[in-house]
Amino acid sequence: MALSVVFMGTPEFSVPTLAAIVAAGHRVPAVYTQPPRKAGRRGLQLTPSPVQVEAEKLGLAVRSPLNFRDPAEIDAFTALEADVAVVVAYGLLLPQALLDAPRFGCLNGHGSLLPRWRGAAPIQRAIEAGDAATGMMVMRMEAGLDTGPVALTAETPIAPGETAGELQARLSAMSAELMVEALAKLEAGTLAFEDQAAIAARTGREPIYARKIDKAETRIDWTADAKAVAGRINGFSPMPGAWTTMPFGGKSERVKVLRAVATDDLADSPGLSGKSDSGPDAARPGTTLDDALTVACGAGAVRLLEVQRASGRRVAADELLRGTPVPAGTLLGGE
Template sequence: MTLRVVFMGTPEFSVPTLRALHEAGHEIPAVYTQPPRPAGRRGLETVPSPVENEARRLGLDVRAPVSLKGADEQAAFAALGADVAVVVAYGLLLPGPILEAPRLGALNGHGSLLPRWRGAAPIQRAIEAGDAVTGMMVMGMELGLDTGPVALTREVPIGETDTARELHDRLSEASAALMVEAMAKLEAGTLRFESQDAIAARTGRAVAYAAKIEKSEAAVDWSRPAGEIARRINAFSPFPGAWTTLGGERLKLLRAVAEEATGTLGTALDDRLLIASGEGAVRLLEVQKAGGRPSSADQFLRGTQVPAGTRLGA
């Protein structure tokens, strides 16, 4: 037995789940994604989302409405006769009539251990906060922001130098496996849910909101503690990319770790990119020059000397 599944997602993160549901044999009458976005320096061309590209590769019907608030869009969605909607990083709010249309409701794949890190940037905020573990959850959707009951959880550890890109990829694969499991249990009538209040009481996890990452957060303040700076560098890699300046030019910082050392703020303490901060020092492990490619510290230093005493930042 298979389910009739409407899939809703947009970025690269969503693609493994769409692919896994298709490979599991579920019927997918339509894939919803956000409309193509302007691309190029002048924005004269548009680029379809990664989910649209994958859906077309699989021969699936693609729908990309600007909004789902209109009666016509809601009627078109209901006419699909879905058993369930699966939502993974879609990026549009789902009004009540959309959530209520599928026979078995709507399930969301969310990249955090709810109720911690509800909202737009759970992967980045978990790294930035120094969480040792995060995870994927399959939750039942309701009108509140990531407030629905949780059915399945898969924990994913966060290493000291893990970047948002690396954690993104591991959670994306976890999402695919977990959603296929959820579909099997939904078919069998064995998918059980636990409220987030009950999870909070059982685990001690309090509600925390993962605010959208703003580009203004990306400039490194060397007066902050080293651990905080290193975590933010890793959390913002590759986007928006934490940065400082070196020799008057912007230098993107892509991976770092905190070390014990002292010195003048923003100053190199050796010739291997150990930079003094307000408390401790930050060892830069991966960087990227403006217009260049990401490189390890060793690769970067082969072409650019940064001797002890060099000042980074304004």
């Protein structure tokens, strides 16, 4: 016997979960997503969310309220008489009346190992912080921000040099599998929950907030240590993208750095992680140490692996260097 599932999500990250719920045979009376956004050079085009595109492809009814302040929106949601709502990266606050409307409440797919990284940017902040692993969790939603009890967990390692975009894709697929499993257990009456306080006591993971990325954070601070620099670069890739300036033809140009690795994590460059006359500890932070875009930091060094000039596409660093060499001793990050 299938469940009646209202789905709520917006970005590409959410799409596999919606598709998997439908493929598992559950009935989806409505899909909620954020309204189409203005796009195009003049903002005259309206672009539907990836979830709306997928829902329409599947022949599902789509609803896109601006918010749930209007009681009529709550009434319309309640009238669906859903068994459960599944929320994956929806992006709107849900009032308590809506959380209470489905028979079994609302399940959320969250991209972190709670209670670590509650909030808007858990995937990006996990990479930025240098976490060795993260995961997907299915939790029951409550009034607090990502504070609800957890039912299912799937963990995955974070490799050195892995970007937020790559990790998001993997977690998106994991979310789909985990949510289908959760719905099967819910239907069978075997879905059990563990309070986040108990998880923290068992794992040692303390609650921490994954704040939304601010534009002011995106400029690379070369005075930070190498692990922190690489973490921010990879955590902010592909969007919004960490950046620095590089001199090309005598002019300073803004360049996004979209992948980097601390030289401690480069098997082919062990010498760059220690002290030497030409090593990172003898150079001003932001100075290139070789002609391969290895850059000194406040402590240690990073190798830049993928970059994007303002007028170009994302390329491997060596491709950039073939056309525009950046010799050792070049200072990055200048005005």
